[in-house]
Amino acid sequence: MVGITSYGVYIPLWRMDRKLIRMRGEKAIAHFDEDSITMAVAAGMNCLNGSERASVDKAFFASTTFPYREKQGASLVAAACDLPHSIATADFANSLKGGTSALLSAVDAVKGKSASRVMVTAADTRLGAPMEDFERTSGDGAAAFVIGDKDVAVSIEASHSVSTEIMDVWRTQHDNFVRSWESRFVDFAGYQRMGAEAVGGLLQKCNMKPADFSKVVFYAPDPRSPMGLAKRLGFDPKTQLQDPLFDALGNTGTSFPLILLAAALDESKPGDSILLLSYGDGADAILLRVTEKINDIKNRKGVKQYLDSKRMINDYPTYLLWRGLLHPDSEQVYYTKFQENTAVPAMWRERNQIFRLHGGKCRECDAIQFPPQRVCAKCHSMGEFDEVRLSDKKGTVFTFSMDYTSLVDFPTVIPIVDFDGGGRAEFYMTDRDAEKVDVGMQVEMTFRKLFFDEGIYHYYWKVMPVRIQ
Amino acid sequence: MEEIKDRVAIVGMGCTQFGELWDKSPDDLVLESCLEAIEDAGIEPKDIKAGWFGTETSGNSGTALARPLKLEYIPISRVENVCCSGTDALRNAAHAVAAGVNDIVLVCGMEKLKDHYAGFTWTHMPQDYSRVVVRAMPANFFAKFATRYFHHYGLGMDEGRKTLAQISVKNHHNGTLSPKAHLRREITVEMVLKSPMIAYPLTLFDACGMSDGAAAAILTTPEIAKTLKKDYISIKGIGLASSATQPYLHDDYDFLHMEENVIAAQRAYAQAGIKDPRKEIDIAEVHDCFSIHEFIIYEDLGFSPKGKAKEDVEAGTFTLEGELPVNSDGGLKCFGHPLGASGIRMIYEVYNQLLERADQRQIKNARIGLTHNLGGTPGPNSTVAIFGRPD
Numbered sequence: 001m002v003g004i005t006s007y008g009v010y011i012p013l014w015r016m017d018r019k020l021i022r023m024r025g026e027k028a029i030a031h032f033d034e035d036s037i038t039m040a041v042a043a044g045m046n047c048l049n050g051s052e053r054a055s056v057d058k059a060f061f062a063s064t065t066f067p068y069r070e071k072q073g074a075s076l077v078a079a080a081c082d083l084p085h086s087i088a089t090a091d092f093a094n095s096l097k098g099g100t101s102a103l104l105s106a107v108d109a110v111k112g113k114s115a116s117r118v119m120v121t122a123a124d125t126r127l128g129a130p131m132e133d134f135e136r137t138s139g140d141g142a143a144a145f146v147i148g149d150k151d152v153a154v155s156i157e158a159s160h161s162v163s164t165e166i167m168d169v170w171r172t173q174h175d176n177f178v179r180s181w182e183s184r185f186v187d188f189a190g191y192q193r194m195g196a197e198a199v200g201g202l203l204q205k206c207n208m209k210p211a212d213f214s215k216v217v218f219y220a221p222d223p224r225s226p227m228g229l230a231k232r233l234g235f236d237p238k239t240q241l242q243d244p245l246f247d248a249l250g251n252t253g254t255s256f257p258l259i260l261l262a263a264a265l266d267e268s269k270p271g272d273s274i275l276l277l278s279y280g281d282g283a284d285a286i287l288l289r290v291t292e293k294i295n296d297i298k299n300r301k302g303v304k305q306y307l308d309s310k311r312m313i314n315d316y317p318t319y320l321l322w323r324g325l326l327h328p329d330s331e332q333v334y335y336t337k338f339q340e341n342t343a344v345p346a347m348w349r350e351r352n353q354i355f356r357l358h359g360g361k362c363r364e365c366d367a368i369q370f371p372p373q374r375v376c377a378k379c380h381s382m383g384e385f386d387e388v389r390l391s392d393k394k395g396t397v398f399t400f401s402m403d404y405t406s407l408v409d410f411p412t413v414i415p416i417v418d419f420d421g422g423g424r425a426e427f428y429m430t431d432r433d434a435e436k437v438d439v440g441m442q443v444e445m446t447f448r449k450l451f452f453d454e455g456i457y458h459y460y461w462k463v464m465p466v467r468i469q
Numbered sequence: 470m471e472e473i474k475d476r477v478a479i480v481g482m483g484c485t486q487f488g489e490l491w492d493k494s495p496d497d498l499v500l501e502s503c504l505e506a507i508e509d510a511g512i513e514p515k516d517i518k519a520g521w522f523g524t525e526t527s528g529n530s531g532t533a534l535a536r537p538l539k540l541e542y543i544p545i546s547r548v549e550n551v552c553c554s555g556t557d558a559l560r561n562a563a564h565a566v567a568a569g570v571n572d573i574v575l576v577c578g579m580e581k582l583k584d585h586y587a588g589f590t591w592t593h594m595p596q597d598y599s600r601v602v603v604r605a606m607p608a609n610f611f612a613k614f615a616t617r618y619f620h621h622y623g624l625g626m627d628e629g630r631k632t633l634a635q636i637s638v639k640n641h642h643n644g645t646l647s648p649k650a651h652l653r654r655e656i657t658v659e660m661v662l663k664s665p666m667i668a669y670p671l672t673l674f675d676a677c678g679m680s681d682g683a684a685a686a687i688l689t690t691p692e693i694a695k696t697l698k699k700d701y702i703s704i705k706g707i708g709l710a711s712s713a714t715q716p717y718l719h720d721d722y723d724f725l726h727m728e729e730n731v732i733a734a735q736r737a738y739a740q741a742g743i744k745d746p747r748k749e750i751d752i753a754e755v756h757d758c759f760s761i762h763e764f765i766i767y768e769d770l771g772f773s774p775k776g777k778a779k780e781d782v783e784a785g786t787f788t789l790e791g792e793l794p795v796n797s798d799g800g801l802k803c804f805g806h807p808l809g810a811s812g813i814r815m816i817y818e819v820y821n822q823l824l825e826r827a828d829q830r831q832i833k834n835a836r837i838g839l840t841h842n843l844g845g846t847p848g849p850n851s852t853v854a855i856f857g858r859p860d
Contacts, residue, residue, distance in 0.1 A: 341600075342599055342600050342601060343598075343599050343600065344599075346598055346599035346600075347599035347601050349599075350598065350599050350601070354599065354601045369718050370718075373718070377713060377715060377718040377719060378719065398617065398720075398724065399613040399614075399616045399617035399620070399724045400613060400616055401605075401608070401609040401610075401612030401613050401616065401668045401669060401670075401671075402612075402666075402668065402669035403605055403606060403608075403609050403667075403668050403669075404665065404666045404667050404668065404669065405606055405667060405668075411666070411669060412605070414603055414605055414609050414613075416613060416716075416717070416724070418720050422720065423720065424717060424718065424719070424720040424722075425717060426602070426603045426717055427603060428603055439616065439617065439620045450601060451601075451604070458601050459601075460601050460602070
């Protein structure tokens with residue numbers, strides 16, 4: 001049996017009240033220091049949640065919003081999630097159905113014995129032109145799954161895919177914002193037709209009928225279309241269709257069907273049959289069955305907890321600033337002219353420290369030091385250190401300052417943090433309420449965009465108040 | 470091993486006006502400070518046998534000192550130890566004199582801070598790591614000591630900030646009495662508390678001036694000093710302590726004191742034979758880059774018992790009229806802080822006080838003076854030097 005052995009999502013803390021853009025509900029928006037990479041890492045860390053990493057031998061990352069046009073995203077996601085060095089990585093790009101494409105490729109790899117465990121992440125931060133329709137419906141988020149053949153919690157039993165060439169939504173390399181043809185064309189010629197073909201093909205292949213499914217999870221280009229499609233295919237939208245979470249989340253692109261699948265799994269019980277449908281340049285329909293093992297992995301942070309844990313932004317310029325649409329430097333804390341430049345070879349040498357957040361543990365005195373040292377700062381012994389991952393440790397604020405010269409995230413909170421289990425380091429604090437920051441505060445780690453200089457996005461770990469207990 | 474005490478004399482000193490000196494070049498500043506020192510010492514440039522030049526970023530190599538003065542083919546070293554480059558240059562020069570290698574030497578500290586965008590020198594510093602770390606204005610590193618000190622000793626934020634504000638008020642008052650100081654105006658505690666926050670809990674008026682300036686000294690042996698003039702001062706001790714960034718590696722580093730300050734002071738006190746610094750030191754110039762630093766220096770240097778600096782601040786212990794005047798010339802806060810120049814500027818004030826040339830801020834019967842000069846944000850280097858009238 002091949003299928004999902006673990007899963008996790010990530011939804012940013014921040015919500016925009018859609019009243020600001022003349023629509024009901026809220027949408028999840030990435031903070032100024034988040035992008036598809038950082039959200040994929042957060043979902044991946046949630047998915048891995050302490051499980052062993054050594055047998056993960058492929059990592060796939062699906063998105064339409066990679067930070068670089070040339071340079072892989074999956075390699076960075078794999079490094080930040082502290083996956084093994086011996087690993088095959090691949091990006092699934094350019095299509096909204098990239099998430100399910102990656103999932104199906106992972107299933108094929110495990111079935112074909114070219115991989116034992118594959119981590120699949122999908123994330124998007126797609127931009128609509130300010131005040132246009134797409135800005136109203138889009139949201140930001142990520143999902144991650146580990147696919148394997150041991151301890152399978154959700155088996156992936158069958159799939160049916162269709163492909164079509166259609167200009168429904170697109171973005172050239174010169175566009176900041178997603179373009180689309182008129183919504184009725186997108187819905188009827190694209191979504192409804194491809195969805196029906198894929199689902200119809202799957203039902204036929206599996207000899208199943210709509211009533212056999214506990215839940216159907218449909219990608220949703222807008223709040224209404226999935227209901228129309230469900231009805232048309234003979235499902236009961238009221239009892240069978242997964243809520244597309246439009247009023248709370250928004251369309252998170254590549255990750256959207258996978259976040260909705262996670263929401264369905266959070267509520268599922270062993271024996272449930274679930275139908276997943278993605279859409280984009282065609283469609284993938286996938287049949288999943290929940291096993292007894294689902295109960296072993298349900299202790300993780302679920303979709304509901306992420307949606308309940310939120311803070312609102314109540315003004316539109318803040319959103320524009322965070323998206324880099326108001327000031328050229330606003331994807332980082334400080335103005336570029338205050339910055340020193342980064343030494344790329346040094347960054348490469350320090351890759352385990354920067355991306356994996358490895359500290360050094362002295363074999364003589366057990367003291368953990370960050371960054372790793374050659375000579376122990378405590379007992380002065382030389383050369384005998386083990387690398388330890390600090391990114392999944394919680395910590396306590398020992399002291400802090402708040403920098404009032406910052407451009408965004410004002411004031412920037414800069415604490416000294418003592419890790420649970422030893423080790424100390426200085427970090428920026430993000431996703432915080434400056435009024436509530438204090439000595440003794442409990443924090444956790446989060447991978448974020450740090451700076452943008454000389455054409456390079458620099459990523460590093462920050463701390464944030466423990467978000468979900 | 471012989472101690473340095475009374476083996477090196479300072480026979481001449483100079484200091485430029487400090488401030489935003491848009492019309493002065495680095496060479497202008499070096500020249501002006503050195504010529505004043507040379508004239509004060511009663512020597513000629515040709516008498517100088519060697520030079521040490523302290524700067525963080527305002528001039529590469531010994532040439533930056535040789536060029537303005539046209540010193541020809543003497544040995545000159547450029548010393549960089551962040552903000553204590555000046556004191557460290559003088560320490561190296563003093564060792565050369567004490568060792569008998571050079572008999573008359575020139576030390577100059579200079580920084581042309583305002584040729585950098587907003588004075589931010591760190592955009593031009595050498596790379597010894599990737600810098601994919603927290604990057605922040607220096608105020609943030611010192612603010613963390615304030616946060617922790619207030620927390621540890623149970624001072625409320627308001628009470629703590631008011632205590633620190635009194636230090637800025639004192640230094641501003643002293644600055645009004647210093648003709649060469651950058652910032653020369655009286656302020657009040659309320660002005661400090663209401664000034665813009667820069668790095669919570671520190672405000673703009675908790676921070677020192679960002680200034681251009683240079684200061685210089687002529688060092689020689691006591692024997693030669695006596696032949697040159699009557700009024701000179703003598704080095705009693707110099708301690709430098711370089712740390713290994715312990716605040717960020719040791720999870721027991723307390724952020725209540727700086728160990729490098731304590732060790733540098735112990736080293737200097739031992740050389741100078743000082744047992745009770747509060748009683749034996751008549752005047753101190755310390756590294757008040759931020760008010761919180763001057764505050765913890767009171768404890769680190771043994772002027773106040775641990776946790777008790779607040780009582781001394783409130784008693785006025787460190788004012789011009791107090792038991793141990795600190796930063797009589799306005800300190801970094803008001804005289805200004807051209808990084809490489811600051812250590813020599815501190816010695817310039819001690820020199821003038823000990824020689825009773827400090828005019829309206831003269832402290833009566835000053836016999837022993839101390840300078841404390843920190844290099845970098847907490848973690849790097851601290852220097853403490855003791856000076857006195859020759860015995």
